[in-house]
Amino acid sequence: MSLVKLTIKGISYSQTQNGAYALILNEVDGDRKLPIVIGAFEAQSIAIALEKEIKPPRPLTHDLFKSFADRFDIVVKQIIIHKLVDGVFYSSIICERDKIEEIIDARTSDAIALALRFNAPIFTYKNILDKAGIFLKANTENDNPENILDDVLSNSDAFTTEESNDSKNHYTKQSLSELHEMLETAVNNEDYEKAAKIRDEISKREA
CATH class of the missing domain: 3.10.690.10 (Bifunctional nuclease domain)
Structure with missing residues (x-):
C-alpha cells in the first residue's frame, strides 16, 4: 500500500x-x-x-x-x-x-x-x-x-x-444520574479527559 x-x-x-x-x-x-x-x-x-x-x-x-x-x-x-x-x-x-x-x-x-x-x-x-x-x-x-x-x-x-x-453524541443519550455515575467512575480511573467531557454535558443540562 x-x-x-x-x-x-x-x-x-x-x-x-x-x-x-x-x-x-x-x-x-x-x-x-x-x-x-x-x-x-x-x-x-x-x-x-x-x-x-x-x-x-x-x-x-x-x-x-x-x-x-x-x-x-x-x-x-x-x-x-x-x-x-x-x-x-x-x-x-x-x-x-x-x-x-x-x-x-x-x-x-x-x-x-x-x-x-x-x-x-x-x-x-x-x-x-x-x-x-x-x-x-x-x-x-x-x-x-x-x-x-x-x-x-x-x-x-x-x-x-x-x-x-467519547463523542458528545454518546453522552447526550445518557440520563443525568447515569452521567454522574460515569463521572465518578472516570475520576476513579484517572481518566480526566473523559471526566471533563462528561462534566461539560452535566453542566449544560443543569444550567
Whole structure:
C-alpha cells in the first residue's frame, strides 16, 4: 500500500459544540483533509509545538518524552497513521537508536505531538485517506482554522474521530444520574479527559 504524506493545517475549535477540537491534516499532493477529533490536552500540546515561540514554564508530557529520547539517543523518524477501525485511527511511531529501528503503537494525537517536536514527517495509507479524507467547502478554505470544525461536523458521514466512544453524541443519550455515575467512575480511573467531557454535558443540562 502506498503512503501519502500529510501536513498539519491547524487545530479547529467548534463554535457550536463546547470542548470539541479537531486536528486537520492536509494531503501534501492533493486537496483532501483528514480531520481527527482530539482532546483538549493534546490540542494544547500540538498548538504549543506549532507556535515555536511559546515555551511552557514546565515541560509538557510530550516535551518530557522528547528530552528523555534525546538523552538516550532515540530519534523519531516518522509517524504513520496505519489503520482506521470503527471510526478510530491507529498510529505508529517509527523510532531509531543505534541504527536499530523500532515501531511503537500510539494514539494519533500523541504521535503527531511528538512528530512536531522531532520534525518528523507524518504519513497515512492511501486507502485510509480514500475512506476518511474529505473536501471542505470552497469558501471554508479561506476561513480561519477555528471555523473548519463546524463545517466538518456537518459532514458526519465522512468525519471520523480518534476516540469515537467519547463523542458528545454518546453522552447526550445518557440520563443525568447515569452521567454522574460515569463521572465518578472516570475520576476513579484517572481518566480526566473523559471526566471533563462528561462534566461539560452535566453542566449544560443543569444550567
